[in-house]
Amino acid sequence: MNTLSAPRTVAVLDRLYAAAAESARRGPTPTAKPIPEMNAAEKADALEQAYMPLSPEGGRLLYALTRSARPTTVVEFGMSYGISTLHLAAAVADNGIGQVYTTELSATKVAAARATFAEAGLDQHVTVLAGDALDTLATVDGPIGLVLLDGWKDLYVPVLRKIENRLAPGALVVADNTDFESVGDYLAHVRDPANGYVSIALPIAEGMEVSCRA
Template sequence: MTSLSTLNTLRDPRVGATLDRMFALAEEDDAVYQRSVARMPGGFEPATNQERADASAEIYMPVSERAGRLLYTLVRAVRPATIVEFGTSFGISTLHLAAAVRDNGTGQVITTELSAGKVAAARATFTETGLDDVITVLEGDALETLPRQPALGDGTVDFVLLDGWKDLYLPVLHALEPRLAPGTLVIADDIEFESVQPYLRYVRDPASGYEGVDFPVEDGMEISCRL
C-alpha cells in the first residue's frame, strides 16, 4: 500500500529537514538586515541591484511556510510544464515549487538569482535534497538571463513566481508576457511593500489582461491569471 507521505515530496526527510533548518535560520533575517544596512552608508534605495544583492547575501528573505504550501498546492493543481521564479535567494520557495513538479511527474523550474553566493548555496541545497534535476538556476540579472535561457526557447511559461526585488516585478513580467499562455498563473509575493504598487496597478487593470485576487499570507500574495 502506498503511504500518503510518499505522494508529497515536502514530507521527504531530506526536503522536510532542510526546509525546517532554513526557516529557522531565516528567523534571524531582521538582525542580519540591520547589519547589512549599516554597511551601506547610503542605504538600500540608491544602491544598484548588484550592490543590494551583495549586501543581502546572508539574508534568507523567504516565503512563509503557509505561502510555500500554497505554492506547492497551486503547482500540483495546475501541473505547469515550465515554471519561472524571479528571486531564488537560498531556495526555500524553489524547493516548494520543485517538490510539486517532482510529484506531478512532469515540468521544470527555471529560477533566477543575482547573488553568486546564494546561487552556490541554493545549488548545493537542491543537490542535497535530490531536486536538482528539475531545477535550473540562472545566475545574474533576470532581465538578461531569462531571454537567453535555451529551455524557454519559443515555448510558453505556465507558472510565474515573482519574489525578487519588488521594483523589478513589473519589468520581469513584461519580459515574460510574450511567453505567457492563457491560464498562466502569476504569483507576486510581499504585495504590502510600497515598491510593488506599480505592479499591482498593472495586473489589477482589466485592460492588462489579468484576473486575480490577493491572498493573506504574511506580507500578502497576489494571484493573477493571464486571460
C-alpha cells in the same frame, strides 16, 4: 506522492527557515550606501547573507498551485537561498513533468542554493539562471505555465513584461510581499482587465497576489 512532506525535504526546509529566523534576528548588514539608492547588483552583494524567505503558508500555496496547474515551465524571479524554489521543485517532481527556472544575482546565494537543492534531492528539477533576470530570462522558452515574483519589488513589472508574450493561456502569476508600497505599480498592472489578467489578493504573510493570464 507529496515530496513537500518527505522527511528529507522537511529537514532541509526546517534548517533554512531556522537560518532565516537567525538572519532576521541579527538584522541587516550595514552598508556604506543606503539600500534604496543601490542598483540591483549592489543590493545583491549587500544582502547576500539575508534569506528574505517566502512564508511557510505561501510555500504551501505555491506547491498546491503548481500541483494543480501542472506547468511544464515554471519561472521564479528571486531565488535567494532557495526556500520558495524547493516548494516549486517538490511540486514539479510530484507532477512528474516540468522544470523550474529560477533567477538570482548573488553568487553567494547561487552556490548555497545549488548545494541545498542537491541535499534535498531536487536539483534535477531546478535550473539556476545566475545573473540579471532581465537578461537571463530571455533564455527560457515558452509556454510558461507558472511564475513566482519574489525579487526586487520595483522589478516585478519589468520582469513580467519581459516574459509576458511567453505565458501560456491560463498561466498563473504569483507575487509575494504585495503589502509593500513598492509593489503598487505591479498591482495596478495585473488588476487592470485591459492587461489580460484576473487577479485576487490573498492575506498571506505580507500579502500575496495570484493572477491568471486570461
